[in-house]
Amino acid sequence: MNMMNPKILVVEDEAPIVTLLRYNLEREGFEVLEAGDGEEAILLAMEKGPDLILLDWMLPLLSGVEVCRRLRRTPETKGVPVIMLTARGDEGDRIRGLNAGADDYITKPFSPSELIARIRAVLRRTRPASDAETLQFEDLEMDLAAHKVRRNSREIHLGPTEFRLLRYFLEHPGRVFSREQLLDRVWGPDIYVEPRTVDVHIRRLRKAINIDTESDLIRTVRSAGYALDRPTAPA
Structure with a gap:
């Protein structure tokens, strides 16, 4: 993992949210990849090897939960951390997302600073132990x-x-x-x-x-x- 400029795959079909996320992530030094639906997300995750995936719950074609399940079943992507973005605040939905393999869960609307903090926390937890510094x-x-x-x-x-x-x-x-x-x-x-x-x-x-x-x-x-x-x- 490149901890200097970690690569974040944003999976979101609402253009204004993608723009907001890209702006805030790039300002913090992250490299940003974009996917507008679940199928594209899985392909990009396999091809580009992102360090973390921000995955919207409500996506065209495949739901975020199904995308997360498929990522976890695929050898190339099973170790990539996933944070789910959703407007759903229901506890049952949160548990479904985590059960599908998500590492964290953040409910819209969220503050960019909170999201960045959560991303950094997940990257730290999943960083290899050999990255002692x-x-x-x-x-x-x-x-x-x-x-x-x-x-x-x-x-x-x-x-x-x-x-x-x-x-x-x-x-x-x-x-x-x-x-x-x-x-x-x-x-x-x-x-x-x-x-x-x-x-x-x-x-x-x-x-x-x-x-x-x-x-x-x-x-x-x-x-x-x-x-x-x-x-x-x-x-």
């Missing part, structure tokens, strides 16, 4: 292979939750995440944790990565959430 922001560095964190060459010891939290921030520098989004991405959607728990872990993370002479890299955005960001100079 180093994440860096300012003078903070995370070695994923060695499971170590350093700032200015000083080794930082983090608990498992703080490590996952920092990793998520390092993968999305500058973006503001609400407590609920952090709970979903870091703790997982199936684990019930009070949103205020995030504040406790943020405090622990801040204490670990910042010492008196260092700038605070975690920004609190009032009534919105938190971000890993460059500190603003004092007025």
Whole structure:
């Protein structure tokens, strides 16, 4: 998988939505392929080897669910992650999509930033383990292979939750995440944790990565959430 410019196959028959998706995906550095129906989607998926497929539920000729089933039965495409796009919010439909082999599910209308975040999360989950790497922001560095964190060459010891939290921030520098989004991405959607728990872990993370002479890299955005960001100079 090319993690610098992942290739996204957009399977959608509504031109305005395709235009919107292409604009937002290309702005984030993704390469975009398009298919207007299920048959074309399956052919393109086999020929072009996309890194992820955005698949609309309501398609001409073949439904998105049937396309997903066929992709999963085909050796060349069975490992390609699929996110289903749908106007259906019914829990039963969501389960049908996931049972057909979808990796995630997002209901229209959705915000482009939410969709991009979901795409990145699915790509991370399906990335081969051999893609070990180093994440860096300012003078903070995370070695994923060695499971170590350093700032200015000083080794930082983090608990498992703080490590996952920092990793998520390092993968999305500058973006503001609400407590609920952090709970979903870091703790997982199936684990019930009070949103205020995030504040406790943020405090622990801040204490670990910042010492008196260092700038605070975690920004609190009032009534919105938190971000890993460059500190603003004092007025």
